[in-house]
Amino acid sequence: xxxxxxxxxxxxxxxxxxxxxxxxxxxxxxxxxxxxxxxxxxxxxxxxxxxxxxxxxxxxxxxxxxxxxxxxxxxxxxxxxxxxxxxxxxxxxxxxxxxxxxxxxxxxxxxxxxxxxxxxxxxxxxxxxxxxxxxxxxxxxxxxxxxxxxxxxxxxxxxxxxxxxxxxxxxxxxxxxxxxxxxxxxxxxxxxxxxxxxxxxxxxxxxxxxxxxxxxxxxxxxxxxxxxxxxxxxxxxxxxxxxxxxxxxx
Amino acid sequence: xxxxxxxxxxxxxxxxxxxxxxxxxxxxxxxxxxxxxxxxxxxxxxxxxxxxxxxxxxxxxxxxxxxxxxxxxxxxxxxxxxxxxxxxxxxxxxxxxxxxxxxxxxxxxxxxxxxxxxxxxxxxxxxxxxxxxxxxxxxxxxxxxxxxxxxxxxxxxxxxxxxxxxxxxxxxxxxxxxxxxxxxxxxxxxxxxxxxxxxxxxxxxxxxxxxxxxxxxxxxxxxxxxxxxxxxxxx
Numbered sequence: 001x002x003x004x005x006x007x008x009x010x011x012x013x014x015x016x017x018x019x020x021x022x023x024x025x026x027x028x029x030x031x032x033x034x035x036x037x038x039x040x041x042x043x044x045x046x047x048x049x050x051x052x053x054x055x056x057x058x059x060x061x062x063x064x065x066x067x068x069x070x071x072x073x074x075x076x077x078x079x080x081x082x083x084x085x086x087x088x089x090x091x092x093x094x095x096x097x098x099x100x101x102x103x104x105x106x107x108x109x110x111x112x113x114x115x116x117x118x119x120x121x122x123x124x125x126x127x128x129x130x131x132x133x134x135x136x137x138x139x140x141x142x143x144x145x146x147x148x149x150x151x152x153x154x155x156x157x158x159x160x161x162x163x164x165x166x167x168x169x170x171x172x173x174x175x176x177x178x179x180x181x182x183x184x185x186x187x188x189x190x191x192x193x194x195x196x197x198x199x200x201x202x203x204x205x206x207x208x209x210x211x212x213x214x215x216x217x218x219x220x221x222x223x224x225x226x227x228x229x230x231x232x233x234x235x236x237x238x239x240x241x242x243x244x245x246x247x248x249x250x
Numbered sequence: 251x252x253x254x255x256x257x258x259x260x261x262x263x264x265x266x267x268x269x270x271x272x273x274x275x276x277x278x279x280x281x282x283x284x285x286x287x288x289x290x291x292x293x294x295x296x297x298x299x300x301x302x303x304x305x306x307x308x309x310x311x312x313x314x315x316x317x318x319x320x321x322x323x324x325x326x327x328x329x330x331x332x333x334x335x336x337x338x339x340x341x342x343x344x345x346x347x348x349x350x351x352x353x354x355x356x357x358x359x360x361x362x363x364x365x366x367x368x369x370x371x372x373x374x375x376x377x378x379x380x381x382x383x384x385x386x387x388x389x390x391x392x393x394x395x396x397x398x399x400x401x402x403x404x405x406x407x408x409x410x411x412x413x414x415x416x417x418x419x420x421x422x423x424x425x426x427x428x429x430x431x432x433x434x435x436x437x438x439x440x441x442x443x444x445x446x447x448x449x450x451x452x453x454x455x456x457x458x459x460x461x462x463x464x465x466x467x468x469x470x471x472x473x474x475x476x477x478x479x480x481x482x483x484x485x
Contacts, residue, residue: 064469066430077454193326218337232324
């Protein structure tokens with residue numbers, strides 16, 4: 001227990017900060033994942049074969065390749081890719097990318113693939129008749145007619161933001177998706193342990209450092225396992241509350 | 251043209267880095283497949299054992315099995331491997347037992363960690379499959395005078411395995427991805443070799459395409475085998 005005291009003699013404060021780091025990386029990755037899902041879910045549901053293929057290959061490749069390999073790709077290839085893009089804009093200095101950004105982005109892309117599948121399933125299980133009902137009630141008219149166009153090709157069409165979308169679809173999608181999103185959250189939380197290979201000091205890396213300097217790996221890795229269990233347990237409690245909130249009336 | 255000729259022809263079309271890394275990664279794929287098959291083999295027994303314990307009416311045994319699956323599903327696989335590989339060697343008494351012969355090898359440590367992990371997931375899959383078996387089937391067996399032992403082995407287990415095939419197929423693919431963590435305990439599986447090649451050549455994208463391609467091919471094969479089995483044993 002002396003090993004866990006706060007201050008210079010123990011590892012308590014270091015592990016506490018590392019736990020916060022794990023939470024921060026997971027939440028950032030989840031948000032990045034949601035933005036990827038927001039892009040790829042409509043593509044997956046679209047009737048255009050090319051867009052469909054694009055979204056399908058994203059989810060298939062990411063879900064079929066080990067997370068560690070994706071992290072290595074970003075860890076070794078991230079700097080090169082960013083520098084290449086910067087060199088197009090005429091910036092040729094060396095750019096160092098922070099381990100947090102690399103890790104959160106790599107995990108975010110992985111969790112985005114899972115989130116995409118969850119959202120696709122949720123959208124598909126909503127009855128088509130609801131759209132027609134909304135149309136009949138005049139809810140399917142967009143608030144604003146905004147289109148981003150480039151050389152006669154519509155890139156983004158904001159016409160989907162209708163009262164039907166916000167008041168009818170989104171609440172239902174949330175209700176259907178939250179149980180599966182809690183699985184995605186668990187996967188994301190556990191995947192953050194893999195970022196330790198890039199040197200970001202989260203729970204796993206801190207335990208590795210502590211185990212190395214105290215020669216007590218059994219204790220520190222077991223403690224890391226306990227920390228992860230606590231995180232999953234607490235987040236499950238929180239998500240269950242959300243689930244109850246969004247499934248009122250069912 | 252034989253298969254080997256096609257393979258060499260294919261290599262000559264690839265960029266040099268890919269052509270160099272493909273044979274190395276393919277030989278590493280053997281390690282991955284060995285790790286996968288052994289851990290699935292042991293994990294199946296662990297999963298079946300804990301699924302049966304979960305269905306036990308004794309609350310103590312029941313809770314124990316639930317706790318096992320909760321702990322192994324709630325912690326990252328990396329932590330489990332590290333506890334087994336780095337942690338267990340620390341216990342003095344443990345080193346003097348015959349088990350040390352097994353636990354000092356990273357290969358067996360990885361397999362034990364994977365087997366325990368996949369066992370936890372398998373037990374959940376099998377438990378839900380056991381619970382969905384209609385009681386009428388068991389009652390029919392009983393009314394025909396079949397002993398409860400034979401009902402369990404010849405009726406319940408086959409039905410449960412069939413019911414759990416789709417979920418178990420996902421678990422196999424997850425486990426295949428999990429074996430990449432063996433590279434963190436010095437084993438040279440596909441990911442380990444890929445990392446080595448990347449860190450010596452600094453060509454991450456090419457190596458990722460080849461290594462990822464091998465993993466995707468394996469996923470594809472596993473997916474189709476499971477699909478075939480589902481069709482074969484459908485009722």
